[in-house]
Amino acid sequence: MPEQHGPAPAQQTFAQRARAARDRVGLTRPVAGGLVGRSPEWIKGIESGAIGLPRLPMLIRLAALYECDVADLTGDDRIAAASYTKTAHAGLPAVKRALTTYRLTPGDAEPHSAEVLHARVGQAWKLWHGAGDHRSRVAALLPDLLADTGHAARTFEGVDRRRTLVAQAQAYHLAQLFLAFQPAPELVMLTGDRSMTAAQDADSPRAIAGAAWYMNHFYRDANEAADARVELAEQAASLLRQDDEEQLARWGLLQLAVALSFAKVGRAGLAWRYWDRASDAAGRLGEEYAHPWLVFGRGMVDAYALTMHNDLVQPGKALEVAAALDLDTVPSHTRRAYHLIEMARAHGLRGEGVATVALLQKARSTSPETVRFNMHARMVLPELARTGPRTVRDDARSLARELGMAV
Template identity: 25%
Template sequence: MDELPIGRRVAYWRGRRKMSQQVFADRLGKSKSWVDKVERGVRRLDKFSVVYEIADVLQVDVQLLLGKDVERRPETQNCIDQVEVEEIRAALERYDQMSAFFQAVPHSPPLAEMRKAVSHAWLTYQHAKYGVLARTLPKLLRDAQAADSAYATGAEAKEAAHLLGQVYQIASSALRKVGEHELSWLAADRSIAVSQRAGDQLLAGLASFRVGSALLALGRVRPALEVNVNIANRLAPVHEPAHKGERLSVYGMLLLNGAMAAARIGDSATVRDLLCGAEQASLELGGDFNHYWTSFGPTNVLLHRCAAAVELGDGRGAVDTHEKIDVVGFNSLLPERRAHHFLDIARGYTQIGNIEKASEMLLEGDRLAPSEIRCRPLAHEVLSDVLRRTRGTPPAPIAELAEQMGVGV
């Protein structure tokens, strides 16, 4: 789309926003005729101030209007491409909440609708439908921000804040998957503040987990370890607390995330302690559940044992643990978690030189949740390693996957 004149790009984004020329003109304070002439290229946009105003109304980064967007390729339809990243960035860069400090927000979606939309977004993420999620996230962010502003006081204020905190966490997780780590950190950090306003310690704890994940992805390993362990200590289960299952799940995930950070710096003793703590929490929980969208339980603890072993360079230990995982428990987990594990264990197999099994794990993950394999930079690195270490011509399924992912054979 970067070859198009700016007027055509304006028309394209106006169409994606489902605005008529008249509505668009009204929001700009221009005439419909002016908009029509701009879109047809009859009238030039030679003032940056006007371009920025148009970008603001269309809720896109101004660079997209100036031709900096990326054409979506067929093989990335189910991933988050740069156009969608910029739309999410634009939604995060808006500070409309400040307007509510000065005057009432004119429009806000009903909270009942927001609850359904947020629940659907969580399921979309946990089924690894990242492309679908990316196309809904910008609007969901704007709607959740508007609801949080509109219901800033009164009985519904905490629920509105809770929903916005969840949306920030969904955005953080999705952005981290595709390598947008700074944006992931920003969204997670926003969730911490909003979650405190919601008055929910567990949501704030989960926001800390997202912050820890983003910091770890940024290479800020020790801060990642500290935030996970510190908040876990504050959420440590007490005797007969309210929402015990939810509390155990968030507490356990913080310990697991801390273990991954400790593994990154080679601190095997801390890894062992944190994994043991998470295992005890999972046994007390009594099974695999999805409380607070954590997928926490004994099976997920084993998956993290594998992942931590891989980070420590112990491919043999990772594979041995993988072979002990209960199939029924594993298959009960949501697709994102299982496909993520296949990627981790593919790395484990490469560490012990079993390239054939590593290839099988990548293909298994791709069959289960293609976006988890095809969209993640880490998966591209693992596949490149597999191809480099394959003797002779790669098997047809791996060669085909490499072609579809744009990884050179």
């Protein structure tokens, strides 16, 4: 029998490997964070274990920065495919065909009027924000809605065409939301670009503001530079008047977009300065106000403060915000589920697995498809199912399987 020389050395964690890799190349946390578009607190969270394995694109960026392989950072920790791959909705092929099919000859049917198209788009927004499988319901409408708004925009002229283009921009917003967190990033960019083009062709500051809000989401998810996101939002906001309720709501929404962009890269002072502007706009609109499809209002502004604290790696402050939130003031099942996921993320940053799973279960009961297609939920649930405290493993495994995630 071989001679024993004491216990085997403990396997290094990802956090320990990340700290060692940064030390090896001689980078401080502020410098490392700045080079990957994150705050020093985020780097600290990675190295303390408060933040788990980041998504694969960020792992690749960290490995390049630290001059090592991804495997040097992850060690023997397995990266579950389900954690890093986006799940495809059954309606994706039909929506993709609708976006990539070009009608080069006029159709025989008369186009629907702008009034009819706006009513159909409005109904689709109600389904998006409603209870149940919102993605599935909207996916069933999108192919015809995209085709009909396109046909009308090519047929009409003058005022009717501009009004139709506004409806078309909103149809593209819905397509962009449907495509988000699915394996079709090129289509998300395509729909964002088309919505902005339609809004500009309509010469509508309101439509341009809506397009800028959704493009801002895409840029943040793609880790584009904050300055580009901020410039787009501020240009769109400059077109709006603040003495008109509809335009004030969109102006406030764009202030919130800038706040979220700065929080994402750890620039807390600027983030909260713009959040204050959004909060002031919500206050001027009234405590009960909520935009019918953008959902901007008091409840939305307050709830996004939770996301900002999470991005700034301030889970304690995030949970203080969560304790004061009344999500019933957010008139959207999808939004409420998203904010519940953000509450779960705050508890996860503190290593509180029981609360994390409980909130994800609540989010699922609020809007199943919001959780199923949320990347944070897809990362954390399989991990908790494998390595979480014994008291939460079974619940995490059950929820992950219900949502179609491999565990």
